[in-house]
Amino acid sequence: MQYMDAALRKIMHEYDEERTAARARREETVEKVHRELPQIKEIEDEINRLGMENFGKIIKNPEKSREYNEEFEKKLAALNAKKAEILSKNGVPLDYNEVKYKCEKCLDTGYEDTKKCSCFIQKIINLRYDMSNMKEILHDFDEFSFDYYSDKYIESLDMTEKENIKIIFEKAKDFCVNDEAKSLFFYGGCGFGKTFLSSCIAKKMMDDGKIVIYTSASSLFSDYEDYKFGKKPSEEFVLKREMMKEAELLIIDDLGTEVISAFSVQLLNEILTERIALKKKIIISTNMNMKGISAKYSDRIASRIYEAFEILHFVGTDIRVQKLINKSE
């Protein structure tokens, strides 16, 4: 988990900077208040002086400590009351000289005792979103609408569009929490919800602490060719491959739209072999059926997908068109 480790170090460094900034903000505020309200500085100096004096008296005559303390507390209360009066008259918060941390729970350390603070957990979730390449398109399951699917009977599935999508939806939800669930092969025309549902799965799994990596097939294969032919620094692709291995879920979107070469077939085969051996999940979405996969990639790849994946057929009315119609109405 090399990349996650580096990322965690970066988060800890951010906390360091936030604490430093919080202390600097406090210094500035205190300076400003002392400049504008010199009486406040005088009172604070007086409080410090009295404290030192009290301490000195107690050291000399410990038997009288109670008496000294009472006397000190009385003077302190009077000074604090005066200070509070001046501050509130001038609209300055009474706690102006305290360090204001972004997170009051962990004081910007990331930890409450030994437990990770909720702000730390949120940072890790954001980091996963960043790493996934899906940040801009993440959705929650409850945003998924069945309204775009009709009650039209589909003979090949022996059910209606709506019944079919409901089954797929339940499988998608189960997939997020069931370690034994097979990988998913989403196929069907454009705009039937494949990418949307993939993004719901991705978000749920990331929120549950898993690493998800998303790539479109075309960018995956073109990056691979650039790497093979030395067109781009090789570290970039090596890193991408490394992250794909680490991720608990890999999403390959729009398989079949890319220009195919012997290299892409080889890479796809390599990725499938590696993830199936590691029992790690994949979602492939495509508008090709298994016959198409066979023809475009190879029988071997098609048969691996057939064995290791649950094949789900998305049918429906084009959701994007439907949304436009609804908007214009």
Ligand SMILES: [Zn+2]
């Ligand atoms: Zn916190």
